[in-house]
Amino acid sequence: MENLQLKKIANEVRKNIVTGLHSAKSGHPGGSLSAADMVTFLYYEEMNVDAKNPKNPNRDRFVLSKGHAAPVLYGVLAEKGFIPKEDIVTLRKPDSYLQGHPDMKHTPGVDMSSGSLGQGVSTAVGMALAGKMDHKDYRVYTLLGDGEIEEGQVWEAAMFAGHRKLDNLVVIVDNNNLQIDGTVEEVCSPYPIDKKFEAFNFHVIVINGHDFDEIRNALNEAKNTKGQPTAIIMNTVKGKGVSFMENQVNWHGAAPNDEQFAVAMEELEKAGEALCQK
DSSP states (O other), X not given: OXXXXXXXXXXXXXXXXXXXXXXXXXXXXXXXXHTHHHHHHIIIIISOOOTTOTTOTTSOEEEESSGGGHHXXXXXXXXXXXXXXXXXXXXXXXXXXXXXXXXXXTSTTOXXXXXXXXXXXXXXXXXXXXXXXXXXXXXXXEEEETTGGGSHHHHHHHHHHHHTTOTTEEEEEEEOSEETTEEHHHHHOOOSHHHHHHHTTOEEEEEETTOHHHHHHHHHHHHTOOSSOEEEEEEOOTTXXXXXXXXXXXXXXXXXXXXXXXXXXXXXXXXXXXXXXX
């Protein structure tokens, strides 16, 4: 797809994120917005997935290891046709299948229930190993937060993946440098992230997570890397696309009120209009 088209879709995904969170009156906008470009690219260009056959055994798999960023996954699934777009406003409602964290049993297109940080990447490693054992050619992608990689289980999974040379696995770290209590450097620094993954026998690529050319090149490089899993460390802006949320730690886990929602949607509408004029 052309980058301009991907930008338009990602902007719609950001509208879905803000809409769902405003309706829910709770949730996690910052890390959802920062990951919108990568998740859009994965579902629209990179992965072999089909909304009409979401359980195809030969499909590529995506595991949202940072499960609290469920709004970005739902936002893309809605645009892609896995779920009705009008259901976005049911986010986190008691009777909704769009729970605060992804639920594989009730949500089409969700490959793994996640939320307990560190566990998603572990299941993704298991999926990749299963693909190797079954001689399948599907690929597995998993998205982690930079705060999440403070969990020890992440590195146990990385050690196993590197040892087993799971070159069908791509681990993506959303490095927006903010977690719920502050910067990752202040809370429990995981830096240098690239060197840590290299130590576990990963092929490592560092990119701007909002540049579709860099995203495309990195994922192509991952496909061409043999004998090693790949880790893509993407530098991003927390709250990307909504000016008053960008790089603000207090928007890690807070929903916009009515006034803030109106401002955010106006900004995103204008951003979409500007893209349409290009």
